[in-house]
Amino acid sequence: MKTIKNLFTALLLVLFLSAIIIACKKATDDPQPTPTPVTxxxxxxxxxxxxxxxxxxxxxxxxxxxxxxxxxxxxxxxxxxxxxxxxxxxxxxxxxxxxxxxxxxxxxxxxxxxxxxxxIPSVKPVKEVRGTTFANQNWKKDTVYLIRGMVYIPADYTLTIDPGTVIKGAGPELDPTGQNISGTLVIERRGKIIAKGTAAQPIVFTSAKAVGQRAAGDWGGLVLIGKAAINRPASTSFAGGVRGVVETYSEFDDNSGTLQYVRIEFGGTSQPNAPTNKLNGLTLYGVGYNTTIDHVQVSYSSNDAFGWFGGTVNAKNLVAYRGFDDDWSSDWGYVGKVQFGVALRDPAVGNPAGSNGIESQNFDPGENADGPLAKQNGLPQTAPIFANISNFAFSSTPTVGLYQAGIFLSRNTAISLYNSLFYGYPEGLHLDGTATGTLANITSGALDLKGIVLANTLTPVVGTGVITNDLATAYFAGAGRTNLIVQTSDLASLLFNGANFTLTAPNFLPQAGSPLLTGAATGGKVADSFFTSVSYRGAFGTDNWISSWTNFNPQSTDYDR
CATH class of the missing domain: 2.60.40.10 (Immunoglobulins)
Known part of the structure; x- marks a missing residue:
């Protein structure tokens, strides 16, 4: 009997333990609530x-x-x-x-x-600069330099500017001489400027006005004067009230210094002693080829962005942004070389006389009407070589009024232009001249245009003077020139970047498959060792060389800290 009782007790214990195990397993198998994520x-x-x-x-x-x-x-x-x-x-x-x-x-x-x-960032101290300093100078990035009136770096002295330094040009109200001359920095013959910025720390020349109050022409700009040849009479005055005359020199290898990773903003004012003769953002008189110029942006110039008056200086990687008149102007016997330049225009801002992308000429209006300018100072005529230029004016249909031509060539220029794009001008190419001037240069090959793309123009090619429209068109379309006119219906085929015309944050790299990425003309003058050999037309392939050092919103930049 006792044995049966023990067996019964053992059975009850087994059943009890089984029930606990089943209950635990059920509890384990039941889904558990997910905790609510906490921010x-x-x-x-x-x-x-x-x-x-x-x-x-x-x-x-x-x-x-x-x-x-x-x-x-x-x-x-x-x-x-x-x-x-x-x-x-x-x-x-x-x-x-x-x-x-x-x-x-x-x-x-x-x-x-x-x-x-x-x-609260510290405000940099301001050092005023005026007149002529007969000493070498070194401007540091921990100080803002204020240029008042005409400031000259004279012969045999050097101005060195550290990366990241800000230089401001004062308006006419701060002229220390009381003549209402806007701040202007002039590097005279045998003087030098060593302005070696970096992509991370560009050197900036800008307006002295406060954020939101800056405008084109707030100050004079930057002027370099060298000893390479200029084909003007020795008594010819400089523009903008700059002291001195051009004189007669033929030192083609002259060296005015270095401009690298430099921005020049809101320059080009007229001066009271030369009200109709403005300076440009960067004005170059007779500058020689031992001068180094690359990675320079000129923004909001009230005249031309870049102006070459004679000389032999070469340049690469240039940006012209929202200027008033022409972007690239060559005159007075300039024979240097330029590669990789982009210009972006505000279509609402321009010269009522007609802003151009490239303007090149060899003598002044009303001068030498019966023939080419006589040889002077060792240079017979303006004959630079430009390659890989991109100019963007109207993104939509261009209108006549403030703009004239993407390329305007006149007065006996012998410019050569290769592998370049001009978009959104009333006229694409305008050839003007006499039988012994521009037309003769076309016939001889001294003036040479190859690999050019004209797009979104009202009239692609125009001729004036003795150059008729038909003659200009036949020249542009000549065999072996590989020039191209893109019709309005085909503009999308260029495959521009979606931000190409965004004024405050442009991106100029063409999309993959763009016809601009191929078809570059080779050989001839562009085979010169200065030029980087590329297969694309325009200023950009896949390298976005404007990245990090440029500024497309200088109106809003605080330069005091």
Whole structure:
């Protein structure tokens, strides 16, 4: 009987343990509720930064779509640059105050435990520069230099400017002589400027006006004068009230210094002593080929962006931005070489007399009407070589009024132009001249145009003077020139970048498959060792050489800090 009782007890124990195991297994198999994701902020890096800089916010449960997050810094909404689930990069907004950072994402709002501090950047000291300094100078990036009136770097002295330095040109009201002359920097013969900026720290010449108040012609601009030949009489005055005359020199290898990674903004004013004879953003008189010029941007010039008056200087990687008159002007016997230049225009701003992309001539209006200019100072005529230029005016149908031609060639110029693009001008190419001038240069081959693309023009080719429209058109379309006129119906085939005409943030790299990426003319003058051999037409292939050092919104840039 006792044995039966023990067996019964053991059976009850087994059943009890089985029930517990089944219950536990059932509990394990049942799905568990998923915890609700929690939005949180774990760190801010850096925790102190000035307005306009970027900071990184790390945490949890952020939306990977930047627009689906809302961030406030001291109560002011910030712009989100990039977003992942655990990291947001934002710009410290104008008006932000010291205080916590908050993030709203996924229907939740989190606030940082620590406060963010808006740093107040220090304002650089300002050093005024005036007159002529008979000493070598070195301008440093920790100081802003204010040019008042005409400032000259005379013969046998050198101005060295460190990367990242800002130089401001004062308006006429600050002329120390009381003559109402705007600030202008002039490098005289045998003087030198060594302005070697970098892509990360370009050297900037700009207006002395405050943010939002700057305009074309606020100051005079930058002028270099060398000892290479100019085909003008020795008594010819310089433009813009610059002292001295051209004189007679033929030192083709002259060296006026170096301009690399330099921006020149809001220059080209007229001066009271020369009201109709403006300087350009960068004006070059008789500058020799031992001078180095590359990576230079001229913005908002009230005259031409770049002006070559005689000389032999070469240049690469140039940017002309939102100028008033011509972008590339050559005159007075310039025979240098230029490659890779891009111009972007504001179609609402131009010269009522007719702004051009490239303008090249050899003598002044009303002069030498019966024939080419007589040989002077060792140079018979203007004969530069340009290659890989891109000019963009109207993105839509161009209108007549402020603009004339993408290429305007007259008065006995013997320019050669290769592998270049001109888009959105009323006229594409305008050839003007006499039988013994421009026409003779076309016939002899001294003037040479090959690999040219004209697009979005009202009249692709125009001739005036003794050059008829038919003669100009036949020349442009001649066998072996590989020139191209793109009809309005085919403009999309050029496959421009979507941001090509975006004034404040352009991107000029053509899309893959663009016909601009092939078809470049080779040989002849462009075979010169100065020129980089490329297969594309226009200023860009796949290398975005304007990246990082240019500025397409100088109106809003704070140059004081």
């Amino acid at each position: 949180s902020i774990t760190s801010i890096d850096p925790s102190t930064a000035p307005v306009g800089s970027t900071i990184a916010i790390t945490g949890t449960n952020f939306n990977t779509n930047p627009a689906s997050n809302t961030i406030t810094i001291g109560g002011v909404t910030a712009t989100i640059v990039s977003a992942t689930a655990t990291r947001l990069v934002v710009v410290v907004p104008t008006g932000a105050a010291n205080g916590p950072v908050s993030v709203t994402a996924g229907g939740q709002t989190a606030q940082s435990a620590a406060s963010f501090t808006v740093a």
